[in-house]
Every structure is written in structure tokens, then in C-alpha cells.
Amino acid sequence: MTGQALDLDRVSKIYGAGGAKPVRAVDRLDMDVRAGEIVALLGSSGCGKTSTLRMIAGFEAVSEGSIRLGGREIHRLAPAKRGVAMAFEGYSLYPPLTVRENIAFALKAEKASPAEVDRRVAEIADLLDIGPILDRYPSGLSGGQQQRASLGRALIRRAALHLLDEPMGQLEPQLRTLLRGRIKFFVKEHGLTAILVTHDQTEANALADRIAVMEGGRLQQFDTPAALRDRPANMFTGTFIGEPPMNVFPASAALSDGRLRLSLPEETALDYPQAAFAPEVREAILRRGRVTLGVRPHAVRLDPAGAPAVVLANQWLGDQTHVAARFAGGVLVTVEHERARVAEGDGVGVAFAPEDLHVFDAETGDAISHGRLLA
Ligand SMILES: Nc1ncnc2c1ncn2[C@@H]1O[C@H](COP(=O)(O)OP(=O)(O)OP(=O)(O)O)[C@@H](O)[C@H]1O
Ligand SMILES: [Mg+2]
Incomplete structure (x- = not known):
């Protein structure tokens, strides 16, 4: 198994700390993700999902608290030293590289052989249905194609943790449904640990072992999909989870x-x-x-x-x-x-x-x- 356990201990993000209007975007978040587990972060816009992922990946400093991955404290390490692969909300591919090169680039640090790189790129292309666009450049691609390329660049890595920020937001419903089944299988087959941000409850239920419901920077409940439905801890999760609402x-x-x-x-x-x-x-x-x-x-x-x-x-x-x-x-x-x-x-x-x-x-x-x- 490549995926490691993640432990967030009272992690906060305060933007503009010390300024006139500090924003507490994440508020004392306690969350443990088991090795090989898929966790969905679910919550309304602005509740702190991206901030949480960016702190784990190292693109945002942690204001308070600590983060451990595989038992190792990582929150003061440079992003490249953390063993975390992230697919960003706004895909950020390298424009001068083709889709194939963008995806293969992620394997540089692993020093994979050319044959291994080809095999893994082909596996990812099959997984995400992007074979036909592998030799094209990002600027000529639709949003959904760029998004899948970006997701591929994260999933190809054998990282200790995968962070996927709304990885399927640009895709049409049929493709989302198809891919979420394949992605779950892929993540489990390779023993990855993954945190997925989504606005889509069905996606969270279908993909995740546990769902963390956030609101206003605070964790409201962290439980299995069934427990969130049958035993909501408070009115917020009760009315937030379930369609139509309770x-x-x-x-x-x-x-x-x-x-x-x-x-x-x-x-x-x-x-x-x-x-x-x-x-x-x-x-x-x-x-x-x-x-x-x-x-x-x-x-x-x-x-x-x-x-x-x-x-x-x-x-x-x-x-x-x-x-x-x-x-x-x-x-x-x-x-x-x-x-x-x-x-x-x-x-x-x-x-x-x-x-x-x-x-x-x-x-x-x-x-x-x-x-x-x-x-
Ligand atoms: N760089 C920043 N400076 C100041 N405030 C920020 C910054 N980034 C985010 N925020 C604020 O922090 C809060 C959480 O933002 P975040 O991007 O984590 O939300 P989110 O849950 O990912 O939302 P969405 O679903 O819209 O992507 C919001 O109130 C946002 O305005
Ligand atoms: Mg976000």
C-alpha cells in the first residue's frame, strides 16, 4: 500500500492574521484519515475546503495546529517533500507541454523507466478516457478535458496522499458517474489514501468511505454516508445531507x-x-x-x-x-x-x-x- 494515514490536529487557517480583518477560514479542524481510505470533504462554497487541502499540500501555511502523514509531522515541510499529490480546483497544466508530457512529468521525481512511464500514462489515459487528447496542448482543450488531464497528473503518482479538489466539476453527469466508479476502483486497487472535495452529495456517497461535513470553517460531522443519513449529529448535517432536504x-x-x-x-x-x-x-x-x-x-x-x-x-x-x-x-x-x-x-x-x-x-x-x- 502506498497511501498513508493522515492526522490533522486542531488545524486552523487565518488569512490576514494581525491585519484589520482576519478571516478564520478553517477553525480547529480535527480529522484522521486512515491509510487506504477515501474521504470526501463536503460543504457549501467558502466553508474552507480548498484552504484545508492547500494547507495539507503545503501551498498555504498552517496558522495553528499540526499535520502528520504516515506518522511524520509535515506541516513545516516544503510541498515537494510531503509526498502529497494534488489535483487543483483550477487545473493549472503546464501550457508548453502536451497532455502526455504533463501527466508523465509527475513521474520525474519517481525516476520511473521510460517503459514504466508509458505503461502508467496508458493506464491513466484509459481510466479517464483521455487517450485521444494525449498529444494535444492544454490551450486547445475544453474545460472538462483539461480537468481530466489535471486529475491524471495527480492520480499517476504513487504518493502517500492524493488531494482532489472538485476533480469532476466540469464534466457532464454521465461521464462523472462513469468516472467516479472507475476512480474508486483505481484508488482502492492501488491502496491510495485520498481526500476528495465535492459539492455533489451523490458523488461523496458513491466514492467516499467517510464524509467530512464542513460549515464556516468547522467540522460538523465526520462519518460514513449511512451514519450521516441515519444519525445526523445536528440540524446542520440533518438538513444539509439528503436530497430533497429533511x-x-x-x-x-x-x-x-x-x-x-x-x-x-x-x-x-x-x-x-x-x-x-x-x-x-x-x-x-x-x-x-x-x-x-x-x-x-x-x-x-x-x-x-x-x-x-x-x-x-x-x-x-x-x-x-x-x-x-x-x-x-x-x-x-x-x-x-x-x-x-x-x-x-x-x-x-x-x-x-x-x-x-x-x-x-x-x-x-x-x-x-x-x-x-x-x-
Ligand atoms: N488568500 C485568501 N485571502 C483571504 N481570504 C481567503 C483566501 N482564500 C480563501 N479565503 C477565504 O477563506 C474562506 C474559505 O475559502 P476556501 O477557498 O477554502 O473555500 P471552499 O470551501 O474551497 O469554497 P468553494 O466551494 O467555493 O471552492 C472564504 O471565506 C474565502 O473567501
Ligand atoms: Mg474550493
């Missing part, structure tokens, strides 16, 4: 006639038998009193016996239907697998199974429970 409603919880009643705005009430919740979950919810309820669109059931809602829109997407409905003073979105036979203005009932309810603290946004489990 529905959320304010609620107050009380016991009424032996049932757990969740009262929502506009006199909407959800009643559950006490036994539907484990005692410790029930107690945690009742202790808070005021909570925020979250339910994923896929988990909402249209049920005539459910709480009343009025359909606002019915969108058939070709393989599923999104139904938006006015509910409890807000908007509730449901996903139906078949065409839902409801139209704007129809009154419907909606129901949520207790195991699909995410409950968050109304003040802090921290998760209290997920279905039958305490957070």
Missing part, C-alpha cells in the same frame, strides 16, 4: 393520556403510543419540551388517517414524484416512488413512523434522538 418543524412534547403528543404549529398534533419510543428516548424528548422534529422526504407516508396537509405542487421527475404540501404552518416535501395521484389544492393526510423521526434540541440544534435510538 423536513423540519418546531414541536413541543408532552405526555397526554398515556401517549406522547408532539404539538406542531397550527394545531397540528402527532400522537404516538408511549411504547413507540424507548424509555430513555422518550425521557430525553420530554425533558427538553421544545424540540425540532426532522423527517426525511422519503420517510413521509401519504395516509388518509394521517395529519392534514394541502398539496402545493406535484413534480414527476421521471423516476419519482416530489409532492410539496402545506403542513403545520410550513412546507412538507414527500418523495413517492410511483406517480402520486394528487394535485395542487387536494387535502391529504401525512404520517411519520416513530422510527423515522429525528429529534433535535430547539436551542442548540444538537440531535437528541433518531427513531428508537438516543443520539
Whole structure:
């Protein structure tokens, strides 16, 4: 295995430190990436993803904290001494070199034989479908072609760590889907450690062993795709991960006639038998009193016996239907697998199974429970 373990220990990036308006772009980031693991960095624009990668690669100084790669402290080393290969957000190929020369150039430091260079360039060209453009110059290439050449230049190296900053942002959806499968196989086959920045949740889910969700320079949650979906640590990850986003409603919880009643705005009430919740979950919810309820669109059931809602829109997407409905003073979105036979203005009932309810603290946004489990 070539890939090494990476350990970020309370790493911060402060731009313009000491100036009038310092920007804390990355704030005490703790993250451990295992050898051979693929981690996706996911977060909205400006949350600090590129800054994090640039500090690891050595193109930006670390303001606070330390970085270890394969047990070795690297954050004071020159970029070339770190054993890190990076594909940049804005591809940066060498204009006087052809695509083949750009990619092969990355192997200079490895002192590979000409036959080895040819073999590996051919492997990368197959991987990224860039065989036909190998002998062309960057200036004559489309954005997507330049991006794949740049990705190839990073992936060809047997580095201790690969950093890929939005490596497929310029590609059309079909090609992205094809390449993400191939890239995952390639990374695993060669035992590489990789951090991938993406805006695309599907890509993060499909490629990554774990996903680090960032917001405002802070790590919100670092978990497997399944855990992010089933056990979001707070309202931010709950509503950020998942398409369409999780529905959320304010609620107050009380016991009424032996049932757990969740009262929502506009006199909407959800009643559950006490036994539907484990005692410790029930107690945690009742202790808070005021909570925020979250339910994923896929988990909402249209049920005539459910709480009343009025359909606002019915969108058939070709393989599923999104139904938006006015509910409890807000908007509730449901996903139906078949065409839902409801139209704007129809009154419907909606129901949520207790195991699909995410409950968050109304003040802090921290998760209290997920279905039958305490957070
Ligand atoms: N050289 C710089 N000087 C000052 N501020 C900077 C600098 N580079 C980035 N920033 C600021 O740091 C924050 C994080 O930027 P960064 O490029 O890391 O975000 P990002 O998550 O990669 O965003 P995107 O998804 O748009 O690429 C932003 O507020 C940005 O404006
Ligand atoms: Mg960026």
C-alpha cells in the first residue's frame, strides 16, 4: 500500500492574521484519515475546503495546529517533500507541454523507466478516457478535458496522499458517474489514501468511505454516508445531507393520556403510543419540551388517517414524484416512488413512523434522538 494515514490536529487557517480583518477560514479542524481510505470533504462554497487541502499540500501555511502523514509531522515541510499529490480546483497544466508530457512529468521525481512511464500514462489515459487528447496542448482543450488531464497528473503518482479538489466539476453527469466508479476502483486497487472535495452529495456517497461535513470553517460531522443519513449529529448535517432536504418543524412534547403528543404549529398534533419510543428516548424528548422534529422526504407516508396537509405542487421527475404540501404552518416535501395521484389544492393526510423521526434540541440544534435510538 502506498497511501498513508493522515492526522490533522486542531488545524486552523487565518488569512490576514494581525491585519484589520482576519478571516478564520478553517477553525480547529480535527480529522484522521486512515491509510487506504477515501474521504470526501463536503460543504457549501467558502466553508474552507480548498484552504484545508492547500494547507495539507503545503501551498498555504498552517496558522495553528499540526499535520502528520504516515506518522511524520509535515506541516513545516516544503510541498515537494510531503509526498502529497494534488489535483487543483483550477487545473493549472503546464501550457508548453502536451497532455502526455504533463501527466508523465509527475513521474520525474519517481525516476520511473521510460517503459514504466508509458505503461502508467496508458493506464491513466484509459481510466479517464483521455487517450485521444494525449498529444494535444492544454490551450486547445475544453474545460472538462483539461480537468481530466489535471486529475491524471495527480492520480499517476504513487504518493502517500492524493488531494482532489472538485476533480469532476466540469464534466457532464454521465461521464462523472462513469468516472467516479472507475476512480474508486483505481484508488482502492492501488491502496491510495485520498481526500476528495465535492459539492455533489451523490458523488461523496458513491466514492467516499467517510464524509467530512464542513460549515464556516468547522467540522460538523465526520462519518460514513449511512451514519450521516441515519444519525445526523445536528440540524446542520440533518438538513444539509439528503436530497430533497429533511423536513423540519418546531414541536413541543408532552405526555397526554398515556401517549406522547408532539404539538406542531397550527394545531397540528402527532400522537404516538408511549411504547413507540424507548424509555430513555422518550425521557430525553420530554425533558427538553421544545424540540425540532426532522423527517426525511422519503420517510413521509401519504395516509388518509394521517395529519392534514394541502398539496402545493406535484413534480414527476421521471423516476419519482416530489409532492410539496402545506403542513403545520410550513412546507412538507414527500418523495413517492410511483406517480402520486394528487394535485395542487387536494387535502391529504401525512404520517411519520416513530422510527423515522429525528429529534433535535430547539436551542442548540444538537440531535437528541433518531427513531428508537438516543443520539
Ligand atoms: N488568500 C485568501 N485571502 C483571504 N481570504 C481567503 C483566501 N482564500 C480563501 N479565503 C477565504 O477563506 C474562506 C474559505 O475559502 P476556501 O477557498 O477554502 O473555500 P471552499 O470551501 O474551497 O469554497 P468553494 O466551494 O467555493 O471552492 C472564504 O471565506 C474565502 O473567501
Ligand atoms: Mg474550493
